[in-house]
Amino acid sequence: MxxxxxxxxxxxxxxxxxxxxxxxxxxxxxxxFSLTQIAAWPDSLQAVGLEATLLAGCDAAPTPGQAALGPNGTLLRVEPLKWWLIGRDTPPDLPSLPAETGAVLDLSSxxxxxxxxxxxxxxxxxxxxxxxxxxxxxxxxxxxxxxxxxxxxxxxxxxxxxxxxxxxxxxxxxxxxxxxxxxxxxxxxx
The missing domain is CATH 3.30.1360.120 (Probable tRNA modification gtpase trme; domain 1)
Known part of the structure; x- marks a missing residue:
């Protein structure tokens, strides 16, 4: 990188x-710092929310307007179908989501x-x-x-x-x- x-x-x-x-x-x-976007489709929100939670290492995916702190960074619910994971380190290994489930994107720059x-x-x-x-x-x-x-x-x-x-x-x-x-x-x- x-x-x-x-x-x-x-x-x-x-x-x-x-x-x-x-x-x-x-x-x-x-x-x-690193900034990773994790996006879901309406019917995959719960599954992608779990992926975002695992990526951040926090207890639960935050609801809209909330942030959750985990050992891998802060997970923000920035839109109804999107989370951002922001951390002080290099981007984590990004999970691979099937296109019909969601998308993960490095937005650090x-x-x-x-x-x-x-x-x-x-x-x-x-x-x-x-x-x-x-x-x-x-x-x-x-x-x-x-x-x-x-x-x-x-x-x-x-x-x-x-x-x-x-x-x-x-x-x-x-x-x-x-x-x-x-x-x-x-x-x-x-």
């Missing part, structure tokens, strides 16, 4: 920015993974995403396919904060908007 270059190379400069004092937002890119943390991470994201990101409405284990400046993105929350998957071709411009807006809270880019 070819080595993937960061879409943010030359745009991501570690340091402190904006408001002085404690950083209200921390931003970082997770690179490299199609997205950029941004991690957001800190007391003001939800406030920053709410400047761009049309979602209620309060801890009661969007707790850890929640996921959503949504829009950021008219660009389709995927968001999920874990115990450490928020994770944002951006289309690779828009990553630099969306990163610039995030970092410029985060300066009002005090930002640390790591």
């Amino acid at each position: 070819a080595e993937l270059m960061s879409a943010l190379k030359g745009h991501l400069t570690p340091g402190r920015y904006g408001l002085e004092g404690t950083a209200g937002v921390t931003l970082s890119e997770v690179h490299p 199609s997205r950029t993974w941004i991690r957001l943390g800190g007391a003001n991470a939800a406030d920053l994201l709410n400047r761009f995403l049309p979602l209620n990101l309060s801890a009661t409405a969007f707790p850890a284990g929640s996921s959503a396919s949504t829009a950021f400046h008219h660009i389709g993105v995927t968001l999920w929350r874990d115990e450490d904060g928020f994770n944002l998957l951006l289309p690779r071709s828009f990553a630099a411009s969306l990163w610039e908007m995030l970092t410029e807006s985060a300066a009002q809270f005090g930002t640390e880019v790591v």
Whole structure:
């Protein structure tokens, strides 16, 4: 497999920015990572969901709008008939599904993974995403396919904060908007 270059190379400069004092937002890119799509047909949803669960190593396939953490990564239910397995390692050995059952596809080079943390991470994201990101409405284990400046993105929350998957071709411009807006809270880019 070819080595993937960061879409943010030359745009991501570690340091402190904006408001002085404690950083209200921390931003970082997770690179490299793997992203595997597991898709089903309506009549094979349960069987493919089991395959996705086994691939992630989690207890059960997440329902729409949910994420499940397993030893092989986080499994997101991004659409009614699709799961994404995202991990910090190289892509797992992909299972072979019969065409009449579903499809598995490596999407690792199609997205950029941004991690957001800190007391003001939800406030920053709410400047761009049309979602209620309060801890009661969007707790850890929640996921959503949504829009950021008219660009389709995927968001999920874990115990450490928020994770944002951006289309690779828009990553630099969306990163610039995030970092410029985060300066009002005090930002640390790591």
